Amino acid sequence: MAFINLDHMSYKPLLPQVKSAMKAAIDMDFLNPSSMHKNGEQAAEALARSREAVRRLLNCSDAKEVVFTSGGTESVNHAIKGAAAANIEKGRHLIISNIEHNAVIRSAKRLQSMGYSVTSVSVDGKGRVNPDEIAEAITGETILVSIMHSNNETGTIQPIEQIAEITRKKKILFHTDAVDSVGVVPIDVQQLGVDLLSFSANTFHGPTGVGGLYIRKGSRVFPMFDGGVQENNKRAGTENLIGIIGAGAAAEETQQHLAQWQAHTLGLKRYLLAQLPRYIDEYIVNTHPVHSLPSMLSVSIQYIEGESVMLMLDDENIAVSTRSACATGSLRASHVLTSIGLSHADAQGTLVISFGKDNTEAQIDRFLGVLKNVVATLREISPLYNKTPR
Amino acid sequence: MAFINLDHMSYKPLLPQVKSAMKAAIDMDFLNPSSMHKNGEQAAEALARSREAVRRLLNCSDAKEVVFTSGGTESVNHAIKGAAAANIEKGRHLIISNIEHNAVIRSAKRLQSMGYSVTSVSVDGKGRVNPDEIAEAITGETILVSIMHSNNETGTIQPIEQIAEITRKKKILFHTDAVDSVGVVPIDVQQLGVDLLSFSANTFHGPTGVGGLYIRKGSRVFPMFDGGVQENNKRAGTENLIGIIGAGAAAEETQQHLAQWQAHTLGLKRYLLAQLPRYIDEYIVNTHPVHSLPSMLSVSIQYIEGESVMLMLDDENIAVSTRSACATGSLRASHVLTSIGLSHADAQGTLVISFGKDNTEAQIDRFLGVLKNVVATLREISPLYNKTPR
Numbered sequence: 001m002a003f004i005n006l007d008h009m010s011y012k013p014l015l016p017q018v019k020s021a022m023k024a025a026i027d028m029d030f031l032n033p034s035s036m037h038k039n040g041e042q043a044a045e046a047l048a049r050s051r052e053a054v055r056r057l058l059n060c061s062d063a064k065e066v067v068f069t070s071g072g073t074e075s076v077n078h079a080i081k082g083a084a085a086a087n088i089e090k091g092r093h094l095i096i097s098n099i100e101h102n103a104v105i106r107s108a109k110r111l112q113s114m115g116y117s118v119t120s121v122s123v124d125g126k127g128r129v130n131p132d133e134i135a136e137a138i139t140g141e142t143i144l145v146s147i148m149h150s151n152n153e154t155g156t157i158q159p160i161e162q163i164a165e166i167t168r169k170k171k172i173l174f175h176t177d178a179v180d181s182v183g184v185v186p187i188d189v190q191q192l193g194v195d196l197l198s199f200s201a202n203t204f205h206g207p208t209g210v211g212g213l214y215i216r217k218g219s220r221v222f223p224m225f226d227g228g229v230q231e232n233n234k235r236a237g238t239e240n241l242i243g244i245i246g247a248g249a250a251a252e253e254t255q256q257h258l259a260q261w262q263a264h265t266l267g268l269k270r271y272l273l274a275q276l277p278r279y280i281d282e283y284i285v286n287t288h289p290v291h292s293l294p295s296m297l298s299v300s301i302q303y304i305e306g307e308s309v310m311l312m313l314d315d316e317n318i319a320v321s322t323r324s325a326c327a328t329g330s331l332r333a334s335h336v337l338t339s340i341g342l343s344h345a346d347a348q349g350t351l352v353i354s355f356g357k358d359n360t361e362a363q364i365d366r367f368l369g370v371l372k373n374v375v376a377t378l379r380e381i382s383p384l385y386n387k388t389p390r
Numbered sequence: 391m392a393f394i395n396l397d398h399m400s401y402k403p404l405l406p407q408v409k410s411a412m413k414a415a416i417d418m419d420f421l422n423p424s425s426m427h428k429n430g431e432q433a434a435e436a437l438a439r440s441r442e443a444v445r446r447l448l449n450c451s452d453a454k455e456v457v458f459t460s461g462g463t464e465s466v467n468h469a470i471k472g473a474a475a476a477n478i479e480k481g482r483h484l485i486i487s488n489i490e491h492n493a494v495i496r497s498a499k500r501l502q503s504m505g506y507s508v509t510s511v512s513v514d515g516k517g518r519v520n521p522d523e524i525a526e527a528i529t530g531e532t533i534l535v536s537i538m539h540s541n542n543e544t545g546t547i548q549p550i551e552q553i554a555e556i557t558r559k560k561k562i563l564f565h566t567d568a569v570d571s572v573g574v575v576p577i578d579v580q581q582l583g584v585d586l587l588s589f590s591a592n593t594f595h596g597p598t599g600v601g602g603l604y605i606r607k608g609s610r611v612f613p614m615f616d617g618g619v620q621e622n623n624k625r626a627g628t629e630n631l632i633g634i635i636g637a638g639a640a641a642e643e644t645q646q647h648l649a650q651w652q653a654h655t656l657g658l659k660r661y662l663l664a665q666l667p668r669y670i671d672e673y674i675v676n677t678h679p680v681h682s683l684p685s686m687l688s689v690s691i692q693y694i695e696g697e698s699v700m701l702m703l704d705d706e707n708i709a710v711s712t713r714s715a716c717a718t719g720s721l722r723a724s725h726v727l728t729s730i731g732l733s734h735a736d737a738q739g740t741l742v743i744s745f746g747k748d749n750t751e752a753q754i755d756r757f758l759g760v761l762k763n764v765v766a767t768l769r770e771i772s773p774l775y776n777k778t779p780r
């Protein structure tokens with residue numbers, strides 16, 4: 001029974017080019033990019049090539065605007081806490097939304113405990129922020145707005161350009177958590193107009209534990225790590241060179257193939273949406289019909305537990321997700337799903353199905369066939385399902 | 391002309407076992423350790439194995455006390471800023487020494503700018519802190535003492551156990567930056583008595599960009615990264631699994647071979663010290679004769695520039711260092727060398743020679759032969775050398 005990965009939000013397989021670049025780096029045994037020997041220079045060149053690949057992928061004007069980090073979470077923490085600390089003279093007010101990733105929400109909470117105030121704007125039934133609400137929330141004390149590019153549980157994409165217009169006029173820093181977007185949809189920092197953008201290499205088929213923060217030239221943001229002068233003085237510490245080389249190879253490939261991957265996954269998403277009613281009934285599609293990632297779909301199947309569905313699918317070697325992998329272990333209903341108005345019960349029945357470039361329609365067919373049986377089995381023993389008149 | 395690496399402080403080659411473990415991880419294409427599928431469980435098990443290997447290397451009582459980070463700099467920042475933030479109710483005073491790594495000094499400076507006060511104790515002519523000075527510097531406001539285990543420029547080892555006795559009595563957190571010690575000398579957190587200990591995997595032949603922080607159970611330290619629940623809630627963010635697997639393999643090998651490597655490098659250090667007067671004169675040995683790393687030697691060669699020596703050696707395919715690679719680009723004299731009483735001129739003439747398990751006496755002979763010529767050439771054109779009466 002071949003493994004079917006419909007959980008690309010948790011992990012995207014490394015591209016062959018990433019694997020070979022990382023293995024070559026391991027064999028080269030690069031020296032420290034900061035050491036002043038010939039080998040150190042080689043390492044510094046490899047680092048520069050990766051930075052340039054990311055610069056191109058995001059269309060930054062200068063490679064120095066790209067800071068490599070240990071992943072999306074570090075990037076988000078760096079952006080929010082670094083901007084807050086650097087602009088404390090100007091004010092202590094931040095604006096986020098109710099459906100941000102925990103990296104944003106908990107960074108904001110940490111700042112609250114240090115005397116900052118945070119406004120969290122709500123979203124509509126499909127998880128979209130209203131830019132007008134952001135404009136209204138801005139005060140003379142506001143130093144940062146942080147709104148995610150796409151949501152990791154629903155796939156809904158936010159009106160980033162419109163928000164950026166507002167923050168630019170007000171000269172307030174704007175950060176977007178694009179961890180689930182870079183590598184899935186085209187991301188152009190000039191077009192978006194953001195000052196800060198967080199990304200993760202695994203979303204574009206690079207290794208986990210590598211990511212970056214785009215810091216537009218002139219943005220006042222303190223480093224998270226003080227120490228050496230690495231990363232153009234924006235992030236101290238000897239670099240994860242093997243990982244960064246993998247990220248660079250992934251960025252190069254992604255830039256070449258993104259349009260094709262995007263079309264392919266969008267095709268699968270549409271296929272699944274079209275087929276779904278043939279297999280199950282009584283479900284809610286949480287993903288925005290227009291403004292959403294091509295690669296994922298959030299569906300709440302009523303009267304059952306998503307976790308049970310996931311485990312039964314796992315037995316059939318099919319991976320889907322119920323929510324962010326980062327929240328594993330938490331028993332509370334997802335703050336994202338309750339924010340879009342789902343009941344606690346419907347939120348518990350949610351599946352996140354996320355596609356990758358190698359998925360096929362045949363895999364979707366097999367998934368739907370298994371899902372049908374799983375749902376029937378679970379509803380058979382569901383008191384709620386059996387008590388509901390229909 | 392075979393490459394001779396006498397700069398193991400900047401980079402230690404990956405062990406064969408590390409290379410093969412990392413390549414296998416790349417091929418396995420592990421899923422996210424937090425995802426709830428079979429593959430996610432495999433990833434979680436690999437992560438647990440690496441954590442256990444580090445626990446054994448450091449003799450922690452519980453693997454949960456080991457937090458994997460993106461390297462020594464993150465660990466140090468986490469320890470210092472995390473302890474400062476978590477204990478602000480108790481006080482805002484920190485104690486460090488004048489010869490700490492920039493990660494410590496600049497983290498302390500960052501905290502100073504936020505209203506904390508910092509006492510930096512001096513060191514003697516061989517770079518050792520006097521524990522009595524620490525005891526005297528402690529006030530009712532002191533919340534953290536951070537003293538490095540060994541210095542990255544001189545190799546001098548500090549009296550950590552004696553300092554820990556003092557901090558334990560006063561119930562003050564004690565952090566040691568052991569980035570240059572773990573993998574070079576035996577490190578036992580129980581014997582040292584520290585609460586927090588930073589390490590870097592490359593020092594024990596693991597990949598760069600991976601390290602960790604030992605946090606003794608019960609120590610009040612806030613995370614650096616807020617977000618998901620990874621690393622037992624002590625460090626959010628999807629793990630650099632490939633790197634951590636490399637670090638785990640490195641820790642296992644190091645534990646088995648450390649005594650042998652230690653004896654080997656100490657033999658080379660003694661050999662070099664014994665041979666040196668046969669090749670050059672007018673130099674100062676900065677490394678402590680007793681309390682120092684077996685693997686390195688800091689020597690100030692008078693009347694010449696260490697940087698010129700380093701570059702001329704590089705032409706001969708021999709790598710040595712003048713100072714911490716992290717400080718590359720800085721033109722100021724090393725704060726460590728001026729702290730031990732060296733003149734600015736002598737500090738500029740300093741070479742750091744650091745040995746690894748694969749260096750040989752024949753390599754030392756070749757290095758000394760080349761060094762002799764380099765020093766003679768540079769002194770020939772040194773006005774200072776030629777004007778000095780002798």
